[in-house]
Amino acid sequence: MDNTDGGALTAGARAHSNIALAKYWGKRDSALNIPAVGSISVTLDALYTDTTVSFTSDLTQDEFTL
Secondary structure, eight states, X not given: OXXXXXXEEEEEEEEEEEEEEXXXXXXXXXXXXXXXXXXXXXXXXXXXXXXXXXXXXXXSSOOOOO
């Protein structure tokens, strides 16, 4: 968290897109939680979303902007 903008606490995160190429279906062993088939995916570096949240006691209500 960052506290550099006049008292507001701000934090941010970046999440990259992840595409499943092969996804596991079912379980080989339910007791051990072992999947029947392995899975593989690709994370795309150029496609992402950034999210920032700020907390300050100066505000009278919550605000969400998408």
